[in-house]
Amino acid sequence: MFATRRALFSNTIKDTFLRTKHTLPELPYDYKALEPIICAEIMQLHHSKHHATYVNNLNVAEEKLKEAVAKGDVNTQIALGPAIKFNGGGHLNHSIFWCNLSPCGGKPDASLLKQIEKDFCSMEEMKKRLSESTIAVQGSGWGWLGYDQKSKSLRIATCANQDPLQATTGLIPLLGIDVWEHAYYLQYKNVRPDYVKAIFDIVNWTDVSTRFKKAAGC
Numbered sequence: 315m316f317a318t319r320r321a322l323f324s325n326t327i328k329d330t331f332l333r334t335k336h337t338l339p340e341l342p343y344d345y346k347a348l349e350p351i352i353c354a355e356i357m358q359l360h361h362s363k364h365h366a367t368y369v370n371n372l373n374v375a376e377e378k379l380k381e382a383v384a385k386g387d388v389n390t391q392i393a394l395g396p397a398i399k400f401n402g403g404g405h406l407n408h409s410i411f412w413c414n415l416s417p418c419g420g421k422p423d424a425s426l427l428k429q430i431e432k433d434f435c436s437m438e439e440m441k442k443r444l445s446e447s448t449i450a451v452q453g454s455g456w457g458w459l460g461y462d463q464k465s466k467s468l469r470i471a472t473c474a475n476q477d478p479l480q481a482t483t484g485l486i487p488l489l490g491i492d493v494w495e496h497a498y499y500l501q502y503k504n505v506r507p508d509y510v511k512a513i514f515d516i517v518n519w520t521d522v523s524t525r526f527k528k529a530a531g532c
């Protein structure tokens with residue numbers, strides 16, 4: 315009886331642990347769906363290799379962290395911080411990025427458009443400022459349209475490496491543009507401005523609008 319209870323308890327712990335593992339989310343479209351803006355080869359590598367690596371490395375780092383916490387090993391816990399930030403950020407950022415894109419494109423809904431016009435005067439001005447900031451990212455990083463819940467306004471920000479927007483700036487991420495070379499180099503080579511300009515043709519404004527309404531509470 316005791317052995318059975320122990321096995322059940324062990325399985326429960328195992329299930330709980332398994333449930334907390336991060337997994338690579340499926341894309342909401344085919345790898346070739348965003349062509350000709352982003353070719354299938356880039357999408358496949360980007361999703362199944364790069365994003366998958368962030369997920370795997372995050373799980374490894376979290377497992378080590380769990381062991382370090384159990385041992386009371388604070389040095390190891392602190393040493394794992396950069397790996398969790400980098401791989402956790404990579405997982406969060408890409409999970410948003412895939413949903414921010416769609417072969418159908420679309421337009422912002424009325425509430426988001428009103429906020430864009432309030433904060434940037436026009437949609438075109440917002441796109442211009444977001445593009446300029448994103449293109450200017452030095453090395454690898456992301457350009458973001460985010461929402462500042464304190465000032466109740468939209469903000470443009472950039473993050474280096476895989477730094478996640480919310481954890482590092484407090485802004486709620488609405489639309490992210492990945493400007494790591496793995497996101498565009500096979501197709502656009504070194505011409506990052508062409509990639510950033512083209513990506514606006516496949517922005518899933520329905521997804522961005524939903525994120526805005528949730529962040530703004532409207």
Ligand SMILES: [Fe+2]
Binds near residue numbers: 494497
């Ligand atoms: Fe990426």
